[in-house]
Amino acid sequence: MTSTPESRPEGPETPAGPDFKGLPVTVSGLGVSGISAARALHGLGAAVTVVDGGDGPALRDRAAGLEADGIAVRLGDGETLPDGTALIVTSPGWPPSSPLFAAADAAGVPVWGDVELAWRLRRPHPATGEPAPWLAVTGTNGKTTTVQMLASILTAAGRRTAAVGNVGVSVLDAVLAEDPYDVLAVELSSYQLHWAPSLRPHSAVVLNLAPDHLDWHGSMEAYAADKGRIYQGNRVACVYNAADSATEDLVRAADVEEGCRAVGFTLGAPGLSELGVVDGLLVDRAFVADRRSTAAELASVEDVQPPAPHNIADALAAAALARAYGVEPRAVRDGLRAFRPDAHRIAQVAVVDGVTYIDDSKATNTHAAAASLAAYRPVVWIAGGLAKGASFDELAATAAARLRAVVLIGADRAVIRDALARHAPDVPVIEAAEGQTGADAMAAIVRVAAGLALPGDTVLLAPACASMDMFTNYGERGDLFAAAVRGLEPR
Structure with missing residues (x-):
């Protein structure tokens, strides 16, 4: 690490902070973050125009709501830079290759994301005179769990906090809240980090790195570099x-x-300077007075539910950020005990005929699925969907010894089938629900998996793929899985 500060991006700054009065600002994207940014900027006196390349009833309804408040909206053209634009605030999903940003670059117009805007709009806390510090979390997998664990720990320590950013409360809403927060637990995607050049968190973590969103970033190197932005300017x-x-x-x-x-x-x-696990205990050798010869006990493995390896890793990361902020060990334990993961994250649905059914529909890439598979043995694995260009060879090779059987689903099942043939040729592979979608498809999938499982096995929905070929989203996929499991009749 070096301590040379990075130059700050240009923007509408005054000695007192951002000055948007009368500034022509273009907001790209009419989604949740775009609407939030547009309203915030309008409230600060900016002349806001929202652009979106889409058009249709839902977008027109959103546009009408903004236009009623005096915010201009342009649908059907997300590529042309509006005349006079002095700043673009973009929604996270818009890739750097978008023509709008090429036009902005040619015109010398800076581009911020919603996180950059929020960072610039932070207000001093009345008790400290300083803005609430950000404890920031990114990584290919585990971000939401970690940031929610962190918020639970900070709450147990008596701090007013929230899980914000790519989860929970909008980061813009959090920094503009009338009742100020003491500290924020901030989940940040690689998209958000790309557009947040002046972000300087109190402390931050990158949980892991695996290929993901390469179509957006262009390469693994660019993806990693954007993840690494979270460390820039860290204080503690x-x-x-x-x-x-x-x-x-x-x-x-x-x-x-x-x-x-x-x-x-x-x-x-x-x-030294690490947190880890000793004899079933989470311990800290980083934030103690004598880290060479002592460690602080933070919690037990059983305080983390479920105590799967990747959940324990997420808990250690959350604990490290909390300890960096000055939280006492007891609050780490109490916060982890109080935490419960969101739906569709290694959630036990039921035990039927001695077989445990686990919903990890949120495992939408190979890295997440590998972490889930590592927690169970033997497994009937339900896998497949939209592979997003991923390779499954490494996953098939590492999981082979744990597999009782595999049930393949979705549009890109052939990619997984071929990887299993190369690396797990003795594992039975059944293809289910071809040509089906929705509840009927999931009912057929669960019946096939149940027929392959033996007492003591785990049927694991960890598809390693996106869901939209067969289901609305990963949430619907998980909900239908749970419903189908509950509909099983004992043998």
């Missing part, structure tokens, strides 16, 4: 995954404030 701790050297590499490359420390987390016994 850059937390990394000791089992994933790529996250430590990002820490080494980061420009941070003087005195900021690199802190690792591991599922094994922790080394």
